[in-house]
Amino acid sequence: MSYLRPLVSIFIASLPFGPEEDLEQVYHHLQETLRTIGVKQNDALSIVLLGQIGSIQLDLLLFEQARLSFDEALRLGYDEATGYASSCSLAWIGKGMLCLYTGMREEAEKHLQQGLALGKGYSFYFSLYAQLALAEFYIVTNRHEEAVRLLRDAGKQAYEYDVTSIDDRFIEAMYAMAQRRVGDIPALEMWVQKHQEKETLQCAPFDLFVLEERQALGYYQMTGQLEKAASLYTSLQVELKLKHRLLLSIILSMEYGVFEPQQVNLPKSQINEKHISVLQELYGVKQEVEEQLLTDREQEVLQLIGKGYMNKEIAHMMNITERTVKWHASKVYEKLQVTTRTEAVAEARTLGIL
Numbered sequence: 001m002s003y004l005r006p007l008v009s010i011f012i013a014s015l016p017f018g019p020e021e022d023l024e025q026v027y028h029h030l031q032e033t034l035r036t037i038g039v040k041q042n043d044a045l046s047i048v049l050l051g052q053i054g055s056i057q058l059d060l061l062l063f064e065q066a067r068l069s070f071d072e073a074l075r076l077g078y079d080e081a082t083g084y085a086s087s088c089s090l091a092w093i094g095k096g097m098l099c100l101y102t103g104m105r106e107e108a109e110k111h112l113q114q115g116l117a118l119g120k121g122y123s124f125y126f127s128l129y130a131q132l133a134l135a136e137f138y139i140v141t142n143r144h145e146e147a148v149r150l151l152r153d154a155g156k157q158a159y160e161y162d163v164t165s166i167d168d169r170f171i172e173a174m175y176a177m178a179q180r181r182v183g184d185i186p187a188l189e190m191w192v193q194k195h196q197e198k199e200t201l202q203c204a205p206f207d208l209f210v211l212e213e214r215q216a217l218g219y220y221q222m223t224g225q226l227e228k229a230a231s232l233y234t235s236l237q238v239e240l241k242l243k244h245r246l247l248l249s250i251i252l253s254m255e256y257g258v259f260e261p262q263q264v265n266l267p268k269s270q271i272n273e274k275h276i277s278v279l280q281e282l283y284g285v286k287q288e289v290e291e292q293l294l295t296d297r298e299q300e301v302l303q304l305i306g307k308g309y310m311n312k313e314i315a316h317m318m319n320i321t322e323r324t325v326k327w328h329a330s331k332v333y334e335k336l337q338v339t340t341r342t343e344a345v346a347e348a349r350t351l352g353i354l
Contacts, residue, residue: 329344
């Protein structure tokens with residue numbers, strides 16, 4: 001926060017974005033503030049306000065209103081000659097995420113890149129926000145290497161600016177999301193253990209709290225700790241609904257694998273069936289077929305073992321750590337009831353899965 005220009009910094013610091021705030025209350029507060037100050041051309045405060053309002057409208061499933069807010073912010077300030085172009089960073093980021101949620105991936109990446117470019121020239125806060133949004137884009141669109149490179153860059157900047165542990169935790173949680181999506185369970189387990197050792201999460205921003213808990217929930221599911229997963233999912237949904245975090249609630253249910261279309265009251269929102277389909281593709285969990293003995297990841301490791309590749313080679317080919325390869329291999333041995341690579345290959349061929 002302290003890296004923003006003085007006027008915007010004072011305003012942002014006064015907003016009620018504490019961990020206990022209801023998003024609808026914040027939304028109405030911002031709208032009232034915008035009505036009070038009025039919308040002005042090339043005014044940094046108006047532009048940032050509209051960007052924030054649009055971001056909240058996204059979370060409230062007011063997609064069309066969000067688009068209008070972002071476009072208005074860009075109309076007011078996107079002029080390099082005025083010197084206010086950088087204050088449009090939030091609007092570009094929000095517009096990028098809106099495009100992602102509506103299935104326009106190329107436009108989403110372009111807008112997020114624009115938001116990052118402008119944020120770097122404005123403040124560390126906006127720059128980090130843009131990097132995390134772009135990292136999420138890369139993760140959910142299966143561009144893992146680009147996500148990791150971006151997060152490493154964010155970590156270096158955080159170190160240079162000597163930022164708080166909260167910023168570091170955001171970056172680490174995004175790493176955990178990437179690890180979860182590629183099935184790097186050993187690395188995710190290390191993060192979960194570190195996450196659980198923290199004294200308290202109550203002082204953290206609500207967005208960080210939810211981001212971290214989502215990754216822990218995914219870990220519990222992936223490792224068969226279903227009671228823990230169910231308990232955490234229920235408590236998270238209660239928190240999200242109390243604070244009117246509607247979009248996050250949908251994403252959480254999709255990641256957990258229990259989303260039902262009737263969960264969304266379409267007539268009262270601006271999200272349609274196409275948006276739901278896109279979100280399902282981005283965040284939905286691929287359910288394992290009950291008759292399927294091995295997961296897709298385990299099957300891939302087994303295929304490469306069958307071709308004679310060693311763990312180090314498999315790790316490089318699958319873009320995961322060697323330790324993760326060993327973990328998947330151990331699960332294959334366990335399920336096939338064997339103890340060696342040779343036995344695993346022979347048994348898999350007998351069963352017709354190799």
